[in-house]
Every structure is written in C-alpha cells, then in structure tokens.
Amino acid sequence: MTNLRAPAWHPVASSEDLPFRHVFHGQLLGQELAIWRADDGNVNVWENRCLHRGVRLSIGINEGAELKCQYHGWRYANRSAGCTYIPAHPADAPARRIANRTYPAVERHGLVWSAVGETPAFEDPLPDLDWLPLRPLPVDAPPEAVLGALLDARQADTPVDALPPLGATLILDGAEGRRAAFFVQPVDSARSVIRGLLEPGAGDPLGVLQRFNRILSALRDRVEAAALAAPAPVPMTPVYEPVSVELATMPDITIGRRATLRVAVAAKTDLAEGIVGFELAALAGHLPTFQPGAHIDVHLPNGLVRQYSITNGPGELLHYDIAVKREPASAGGSLALCDTVRVGDVLAISEPRNNFPLRRDATHTLLLAGGIGITPLLSMAKALHRSGLSFGLHAFARSPRHLPYNEPLAALGEGVATHFGLDPAGTERLLAELLQSPGFARHLYVCGPAPMLELTRRLAEAAGWPEEAVHFEYFRNDRVIEKGTSFTIELARSALTLGVPAGKSILEVLRDNGIEAPSSCEQGACGTCLTTVLDGIPDHQDVYLHGSERQSNRCMLTCVSRARTPRLVLDI
Amino acid sequence: MPPAPLAPALLDQWHPISALEAVPQRRSAGTLLFGERVGYGRGPDGGVAVWRQAAPEVPLPALERYGYLWTSFGRPPDDLFAVPEYAEPDRVNVCAGSIGVNVSAPRAIENFLDMGHFPYVHTDILGAEPHTEVKDYDVAISNDGNEVLATRCRFWQPQAALTATEGLEVEYVYRVPHPYCSVLYKSSPTDVARMDVIAIFCQPTGEETVRAHLMLSMLDQENSLPALRRFQQMIFGQDRPILENQYPKRLPLDPRAETPIRADKSAIVYRRWLSTHGVNYGVIPQAA
Numbered sequence: 001m002t003n004l005r006a007p008a009w010h011p012v013a014s015s016e017d018l019p020f021r022h023v024f025h026g027q028l029l030g031q032e033l034a035i036w037r038a039d040d041g042n043v044n045v046w047e048n049r050c051l052h053r054g055v056r057l058s059i060g061i062n063e064g065a066e067l068k069c070q071y072h073g074w075r076y077a078n079r080s081a082g083c084t085y086i087p088a089h090p091a092d093a094p095a096r097r098i099a100n101r102t103y104p105a106v107e108r109h110g111l112v113w114s115a116v117g118e119t120p121a122f123e124d125p126l127p128d129l130d131w132l133p134l135r136p137l138p139v140d141a142p143p144e145a146v147l148g149a150l151l152d153a154r155q156a157d158t159p160v161d162a163l164p165p166l167g168a169t170l171i172l173d174g175a176e177g178r179r180a181a182f183f184v185q186p187v188d189s190a191r192s193v194i195r196g197l198l199e200p201g202a203g204d205p206l207g208v209l210q211r212f213n214r215i216l217s218a219l220r221d222r223v224e225a226a227a228l229a230a231p232a233p234v235p236m237t238p239v240y241e242p243v244s245v246e247l248a249t250m251p252d253i254t255i256g257r258r259a260t261l262r263v264a265v266a267a268k269t270d271l272a273e274g275i276v277g278f279e280l281a282a283l284a285g286h287l288p289t290f291q292p293g294a295h296i297d298v299h300l301p302n303g304l305v306r307q308y309s310i311t312n313g314p315g316e317l318l319h320y321d322i323a324v325k326r327e328p329a330s331a332g333g334s335l336a337l338c339d340t341v342r343v344g345d346v347l348a349i350s351e352p353r354n355n356f357p358l359r360r361d362a363t364h365t366l367l368l369a370g371g372i373g374i375t376p377l378l379s380m381a382k383a384l385h386r387s388g389l390s391f392g393l394h395a396f397a398r399s400p401r402h403l404p405y406n407e408p409l410a411a412l413g414e415g416v417a418t419h420f421g422l423d424p425a426g427t428e429r430l431l432a433e434l435l436q437s438p439g440f441a442r443h444l445y446v447c448g449p450a451p452m453l454e455l456t457r458r459l460a461e462a463a464g465w466p467e468e469a470v471h472f473e474y475f476r477n478d479r480v481i482e483k484g485t486s487f488t489i490e491l492a493r494s495a496l497t498l499g500v501p502a503g504k505s506i507l508e509v510l511r512d513n514g515i516e517a518p519s520s521c522e523q524g525a526c527g528t529c530l531t532t533v534l535d536g537i538p539d540h541q542d543v544y545l546h547g548s549e550r551q552s553n554r555c556m557l558t559c560v561s562r563a564r565t566p567r568l569v570l571d572i
Numbered sequence: 573m574p575p576a577p578l579a580p581a582l583l584d585q586w587h588p589i590s591a592l593e594a595v596p597q598r599r600s601a602g603t604l605l606f607g608e609r610v611g612y613g614r615g616p617d618g619g620v621a622v623w624r625q626a627a628p629e630v631p632l633p634a635l636e637r638y639g640y641l642w643t644s645f646g647r648p649p650d651d652l653f654a655v656p657e658y659a660e661p662d663r664v665n666v667c668a669g670s671i672g673v674n675v676s677a678p679r680a681i682e683n684f685l686d687m688g689h690f691p692y693v694h695t696d697i698l699g700a701e702p703h704t705e706v707k708d709y710d711v712a713i714s715n716d717g718n719e720v721l722a723t724r725c726r727f728w729q730p731q732a733a734l735t736a737t738e739g740l741e742v743e744y745v746y747r748v749p750h751p752y753c754s755v756l757y758k759s760s761p762t763d764v765a766r767m768d769v770i771a772i773f774c775q776p777t778g779e780e781t782v783r784a785h786l787m788l789s790m791l792d793q794e795n796s797l798p799a800l801r802r803f804q805q806m807i808f809g810q811d812r813p814i815l816e817n818q819y820p821k822r823l824p825l826d827p828r829a830e831t832p833i834r835a836d837k838s839a840i841v842y843r844r845w846l847s848t849h850g851v852n853y854g855v856i857p858q859a860a
Contacts, residue, residue, distance in 0.1 A: 032819070048819075049819050051830060051831045052830060052831050052832075052833070053682075053818065053830060054818045054819050054820065054824075054830060055814060055817055055818050055819075056817040056818075056819065059813070059817050070692060070693070070814065071689050071692060071693065071814050072688045072689050072692060073691065073692045073701070073704060086833060087688070087691070087692075087701075087704035087705075088687075088688040088704060088705065088706040088833060088834075088835035089705070089706070089833060089834060089835065090702075090704060090705050091705075098831055238819075240819075240820060240824075240829065242826065242828035242829060243828050243829070243830065243831050244828075245828065247828075247831045360702065360704075361701070361702035361703060361704045361705055362702055363702060389702070441702065441703070
C-alpha cells in the first residue's frame with residue numbers, strides 16, 4: 001500500500017492551466033493550492049488561503065508580480081508570498097513579516113510539480129525525454145485504486161516501469177503499442193487526477209489523442225463505479241498551520257543593525273556619470289519581501305555601514321538593485337563599493353526596512369527626485385505603474401548623462417518627466433508649478449539633496465499641502481550633531497534608569513547595557529530608531545521627523561537626539 | 573463522536589427561524605436549527621407555535637420580535653436584546669431577506685463588523701479605491717459583558733445608502749448583543765441627528781451553514797420597500813461569494829489561526845468574547 005503522505009513530488013497542474021494573469025485552484029493531499037504564474041515566468045504554488053481572514057487566494061487577482069486578495073486587497077509578492085501592502089493601513093509599511101504558506105514548484109514536461117510536507121530534492125522522473133502531456137483526467141476514486149486500474153489496463157506481457165510513488169510507464173491495452181507515463185495526482189483520499197505524458201511516435205496526432213481519451217475515459221468509468229460500491233474513505237484533513245506568535249499578538253518586529261543576509265554581486269554597471277549600479281543576488285532561492293521605498297544596510301569591506309534604497313519593482317526578489325553615487329569627499333563608503341567591490345564578491349546586508357512607505361490610496365501621487373534620489377522613487381513608480389494608479393515622477397539632474405535608470409524610467413509611460421540643467425531659480429519655478437495644488441487625497445514623495453528637500457517642503461507648505469501628505473527621505477543628516485550634554489533616561493518597559501554622558505548617544509548607551517535597539521543610518525536620517533517619549537523634552541537633531549512630530553515631544557530618534565530636560569522617559 | 577452539548581450561551585438563547593410575514597397561516601413550515609428539524613406555523617387564533625419535528629413533537633418557546641420569529645432549545649430569557657429604534661413611529665421597518673450561506677454564523681457576523689472589505693467587495697457602493705483606510709475606532713465590552721460595542725467607526729463611502737447622492741464619510745456604530753446577531757447604526761443621509769439601523773440575525777442551520785435574516789429600520793421615507801430590500805440584498809449578494817470561499821468555514825478562536833491587524837479590533841474582541849462565553853458551535857475553539 002502506498003503511503004500517500006510520504007514525502008514526494010506530485011504533478012498539481014498543467015502548464016496550460018496557467019494562462020496570463022490567471023490563478024488556478026489546485027489540490028494535493030487534501031491541501032488546497034493557489035497556483036499562478038507571474039509575468040516573469042515564475043510559477044507560485046501557495047496555500048489557497050489568505051492568512052488574514054482565510055479567503056481563498058484562487059479567487060484573488062494576479063497582478064503580474066503580486067497577488068491581490070479579493071477580500072481586503074492585501075498584496076502578496078511573487079516568489080516569497082510576503083505581504084507588501086495592507087490597504088486598510090495605507091500609511092504603514094507592513095512592519096511584521098506576514099507571509100503566506102508556500103510550497104515548492106518545478107515546471108517540467110508541461111506539468112507543474114509540487115509537494116506538501118517535507119520535500120526531497122526534485123528528481124525528474126523522465127530525464128532527457130520530451131513527451132507530450134495528455135489531457136488531465138479527474139477521477140472520483142482513491143489514488144491507489146486509480147494507479148491499480150492503470151496497471152491492470154496495460155497490454156498483456158508488456159513491461160511496466162514504476163515511477164514512485166504513484167506513477168508508471170506502460171503500454172495501455174488498445175494503445176497500439178504506444179508507451180505513456182502516467183502520474184496519479186492524489187487530490188484527496190477519494191479524488192485523483194490522471195496526468196499522462198505520451199511517448200513521441202508516428203501516426204495522426206489527433207487520432208492518437210482521441211484513442212487515449214477513449215481508453216482513459218472507460219478506465220475512469222470502471223474505477224469510479226468500483227469506488228462508489230466500496231465504503232468511502234475519510235477525507236484528508238487539511239492542515240492549517242498557526243501563524244507565529246508575533247503575528248497573532250501584533251507587536252512590531254525589531255530588526256537591529258544586523259547583517260543577516262548574504263548576497264553576491266551579480267553585476268556592476270555604470271548607470272550614469274559617477275553612479276554605479278549593483279545587482280545583489282540571493283545566494284540561494286530568493287531574497288526577503290520588500291516594499292516600495294525600502295532600504296537595506298550594506299556592510300562594507302572597510303567596516304562602514306551604508307544605506308541604499310531598493311529600486312526593484314514589485315515581486316522582483318531574485319536580486320536587489322541599488323545605485324551608489326561615487327563621492328570622493330565622503331568617509332569612504334561609496335568609494336569602497338565603487339572601487340573595491342567586484343562582481344562575484346559576497347556582501348553582508350540587512351533585511352529590507354521601510355521608513356519611507358508608499359501609500360496606495362492617493363488619487364494621484366507626485367514623486368520628485370533629485371539626482372541619485374531617484375532610487376526609492378523608482379521602486380514606488382514601478383509599483384504604482386503596475387497597479388495602474390495615477391502618478392507623476394519628475395526626475396531632476398544636471399544632464400541626461402547624470403541621470404541613472406533612463407531605460408526603466410522610459411518604460412513607465414507618460415507619468416515620467418525629466419528636467420535637466422536647471423539653475424536654482426529655474427528649479428524653484430518648476431517645483432512651485434508642480435506643487436501648485438495639493439488637490440484631494442494627493443500625496444507627495446520627495447528624495448534628493450538637502451537644499452532641494454528644504455525647498456520642496458517650503459513650497460508645498462506654502463501651497464497648502466497638509467503635512468501628512470508630504471513624505472520625504474534625506475540621504476544623510478548634514479547638521480552638526482551636538483553631543484556635549486549629559487542627562488538621564490528612564491526606560492519605562494525595561495524598568496531601567498541609565499545615564500547618558502557627553503559624547504555618547506542614547507542608542508550607544510542602550511547597546512552598552514545590553515538592550516537590543518533597531519537602528520540603521522545612525523545619523524538621524526532614516527528613522528529606524530524612532531522611539532516613543534513618555535515624559536521629558538527631547539532635543540531633536542535629526543532630519544527625519546515632521547515639524548508637528550518634533551513639537552509634540554512624543555517621539556525622537558535615539559541615534560542623534562538628546563534631551564532638553566534632565567530626564568527623558570522612553571517607551572522601551 | 574457525538575456532538576458536544578450546546579453551550580448555555582447558545583442553548584438558553586433566542587434564535588431567529590423565519591420572517592413573521594413568511595410564517596404560514598393554518599399550515600406549517602419547517603426549517604433547521606443547530607442541525608435539527610423545527611416546525612412552525614400560525615394557528616386559527618393567530619397565535620404562533622414552534623415545535624421540534626421529532627417523535628413525539630416537542631413544543632418550543634416562541635417570540636415575535638423585530639419582524640422575525642424566534643425560538644430556543646433551552647430556557648431563554650424573557651425578552652430579546654433591545655433595539656429601541658424599532659419602535660420609533662417615523663421609521664420604516666423592513667424584513668429585507670433571509671439568505672442561506674454556506675458558512676458558519678460567526679464568520680457571517682465577523683464580515684458584518686468588517687469595514688476594510690468595502691472598497692473591494694462593495695466596490696463603488698460602500699467603498700471605492702483609493703479610499704481604503706480604516707481609521708482608528710473604539711471597541712468595548714458593554715452591558716455587563718453581554719455585548720460587544722464598536723464606536724467612532726468612520727469610512728468613506730461613494731453611495732452609503734439609496735438616498736445618498738454623493739460620496740461621504742459615514743459613521744458607524746456596531747453592536748453584537750448576541751453570539752450570532754449584530755446591529756449596525758449608520759449615519760443617515762437624510763437626518764444628520766439620527767441613525768439608520770441595519771441588523772443581521774443569523775440562524776445557525778448547521779455548524780457551517782447559516783440563514784442570514786436582514787432587518788432594516790430606516791429613516792428613509794422616499795424609497796419603496798422593494799427598493800430598500802433590493803439594495804440590501806445586492807450588498808449581501810456581494811458578501812456571499814467571499815463568505816463561501818473562507819476556510820476554515822468555522823470561525824477559529826485561537827488568536828494564532830489568522831493574522832489580525834489594527835482594523836480588525838472589533839473582530840479580535842468578538843472572537844475573545846465568544847471564547848469567554850464558551851460558544852462551541854460554528855467555531856473552532858481555542859485548544860485548551
């Protein structure tokens with residue numbers, strides 16, 4: 001007796017079941033599957049259940065790089081099944097690693113193969129052969145009975161090659177000597193699909209297919225009649241694995257400044273004058289889910305850590321593409337990458353982190369990029385373009401030679417405009433024009449050099465843009481950080497009181513005392529170390545917070561900001 | 573394995589079985605409640621009778637409230653939860669339909685409490701992209717622990733009701749005064765000071781099947797009864813295919829079964845409240 005639950009690969013769909021932007025409803029061993037092909041050709045086999053509220057993903061929408069659940073519009077990325085967007089909370093990046101359950105997928109011989117439970121490495125059952133897939137035939141009978149009937153139906157005195165666990169190559173009686181390989185897909189304890197592959201041979205192809213169809217249909221009638229007469233086996237119970245505790249209880253996951261991922265430099269290209277592009281590829285499988293606007297920390301061979309925005313479009317998880325501006329005057333981060341790192345080198349990077357999340361609930365999104373500031377906005381524009389949402393991307397650069405990503409930008413259609421060689425007055429005139437009217441539910445994202453950001457924020461405010469509709473990301477904090485004061489911090493949740501001496505940051509004092517705190521740029525620009533202030537007045541030295549957030553005294557960045565009062569109470 | 577006995581919170585409770593206007597005169601009709609056959613009818617004296625269709629037939633208590641006939645397998649309280657608005661003279665009270673759905677009663681209630689699906693399931697009526705945000709709201713257990721109450725719920729709606737002519741931010745209050753019933757108060761497009769009432773009363777015909785009875789108590793004096801019914805049935809008709817594609821069909825009470833977000837606060841409290849009351853039908857109880 002075949003142990004159906006033994007680890008094994010089974011065919012679960014035909015390649016033909018996966019036309020453009022379709023989601024196919026499959027089933028294997030009682031477990032329902034949502035099977036879909038992304039526009040990049042990758043086949044996804046996922047549990048057929050959105051883990052938010054259990055709605056089948058097979059009724060979801062294949063957007064080409066993301067699958068969108070019908071119920072609440074949650075988006076899940078190609079390959080990782082990681083959640084990239086939750087429309088009910090459009091201003092937040094899904095902070096927790098929400099991912100649907102995935103199953104392995106291999107496409108071979110016009111069939112999609114998968115496995116539930118523990119999975120051995122895939123071995124092609126018919127290596128080096130190119131056989132023709134037959135029409136799949138669903139049979140309401142136990143898989144073992146179907147396999148038995150196939151074996152019984154072979155031409156007398158012909159050989160059988162077993163294809164474990166539920167298949168065989170054989171010559172069916174009446175098949176005029178034509179060999180075929182049959183795989184029985186165990187749908188459930190009493191449901192099967194016969195998936196056949198036909199040996200190439202002579203004869204009218206249509207006639208051959210019709211003959212096989214007749215033989216197999218008659219076989220189905222026999223097996224189903226026998227199954228009806230026998231007691232029905234108990235259906236398999238689908239396994240609904242519980243989500244992790246942190247997903248169920250909703251705390252934010254803290255990602256420290258840790259280089260948890262290893263990537264290989266797969267390509268290094270000159271993107272523009274003084275700008276080098278790096279393709280950072282996964283060493284195996286795919287990289288973690290990211291959202292538009294997200295960045296990674298790159299740990300450099302010289303010990304420095306630098307932040308770079310991911311420029312990829314949705315669902316592109318085989319590599320992260322980043323762009324690095326060569327800045328000879330800087331501390332050596334960009335030089336180390338541009339000059340020292342070569343193709344094939346392995347780099348340590350952090351998981352993607354998003355402090356610049358893209359809302360997808362705007363009636364129109366305005367993206368303003370200055371120079372290398374195009375990087376996070378390119379990822380946003382790709383996501384908006386793919387979902388058919390209205391946006392305008394304005395890229396400012398000294399000349400066409402200074403603007404990276406000309407080709408991908410051109411692919412984004414009419415929403416993209418480039419502006420070259422404007423003097424400060426010209427830039428201001430154009431920005432003022434672009435920012436003329438905030439309109440209804442429009443959002444503005446701006447990334448670029450500090451003077452451009454300051455100007456844009458000033459003009460937006462003057463034009464009446466609400467503060468919460470203006471989103472910005474600085475490359476770095478150019479302010480001179482004052483570190484001369486000393487004060488006390490009380491950690492409300494950890495019940496600790498610590499002294500912060502002159503010359504040390506709050507973040508460093510936390511680390512010295514064994515408290516794991518997330519951080520990234522450590523210069524007050526990225527917002528990763530944002531902390532709630534319960535009492536006391538912070539001395540803000542960052543460029544991340546909005547004016548009203550600053551004045552509220554309810555939050556601060558612990559990497560650079562200090563205290564105006566002798567004591568700060570923090571929610572840590 | 574014999575089914576576990578019904579929890580007192582369900583046994584000693586009123587359950588709806590029919591719209592009063594559909595109770596036959598001098599004849600009887602049958603339906604299912606908790607998988608058991610129940611008969612009902614109105615006698616020549618005008619009185620309503622309900623009985624268990626077993627041998628011998630067992631009389632069951634009967635209550636006429638909010639346009640529906642209610643019964644119980646245990647010892648129910650004297651009266652049902654209060655919906656005082658129903659008695660207000662200027663309202664139009666409508667039985668808007670009794671619709672069978674292949675899902676458990678608690679899943680249907682949870683869907684009724686949910687605002688996040690409006691733009692996706694009730695597109696261009698109760699919601700529309702890009703206005704997808706579920707703003708923060710308040711949830712509490714009120715009425716001595718007997719009711720879940722969600723207040724300050726706001727959502728942008730293109731056509732909140734038949735009388736609505738343009739999009740507006742609508743305010744909702746949700747009550748769950750019964751494990752399988754919910755009452756929704758919604759700002760009225762015609763009267764800013766008062767609210768329309770829409771209620772769902774679920775009849776658990778089985779663990780994974782339900783008849784959803786809809787009740788409206790509207791301030792709308794313009795639209796005909798058929799128009800009001802049609803609008804409500806169209807809305808519910810959009811929910812139904814979603815509900816019938818939810819797995820598992822019974823509502824899992826283990827917090828780790830699914831992934832809640834802030835917008836699901838009312839559902840989180842509702843699931844916990846069902847656990848507290850020991851509700852054991854139409855749910856997958858939390859493992860001990």
